[in-house]
Amino acid sequence: MNKSDLLRYKNLLLSKQQELSTGKSLAAAIPTAGELRGDPVDMAANETDAAMQIRLHQTDGKLFRAIEDALTRIRHEEFGLCAECGQPIGKARLEAVPWTRWCRDCKERQDSGS
Numbered sequence: 001m002n003k004s005d006l007l008r009y010k011n012l013l014l015s016k017q018q019e020l021s022t023g024k025s026l027a028a029a030i031p032t033a034g035e036l037r038g039d040p041v042d043m044a045a046n047e048t049d050a051a052m053q054i055r056l057h058q059t060d061g062k063l064f065r066a067i068e069d070a071l072t073r074i075r076h077e078e079f080g081l082c083a084e085c086g087q088p089i090g091k092a093r094l095e096a097v098p099w100t101r102w103c104r105d106c107k108e109r110q111d112s113g114s
Contacts, residue, residue, distance in 0.1 A: 001080045001088070010074050012098045017067045020060050063099070070099040082106050 038046070073079040080089050084106035093104050102110065 005091075006074055006079060009079065009094060009098045010071065013067050013070050013074075016098075017064065017071075020064050020067075066099040066101075069101070073101075084110075 070079060080094060081087070082089055082103040083101040085103060087103055089100060089103045093100060100107070
């Protein structure tokens with residue numbers, strides 16, 4: 001992979017990292033525990049929203065760590081190589097998921113449990 005490609009992927013990763021960092025605060029998104037506002041339907045909806053916000057925050061945390069890991073691989077000149085088979089990861093896959101560690105074939109095998 002040439003330096004121009006690496007710089008492009010690094011910028012994509014940094015952009016996504018910035019997007020995650022400037023997202024709305026988890027504390028602001030989750031209603032206060034035990035907060036009693038509205039009728040039982042409103043309270044149930046608030047509890048569901050809070051649970052969803054927590055799950056989204058956990059997913060964002062995993063993505064943030066994957067981006068950090070990808071940036072480390074760029075620094076160590078290991079970016080774009082599959083962690084499983086060692087082969088180059090296709091450009092189309094890196095464009096779609098620049099933080100990926102696996103080529104399409106290895107990821108499909110993982111997902112299918114083979």
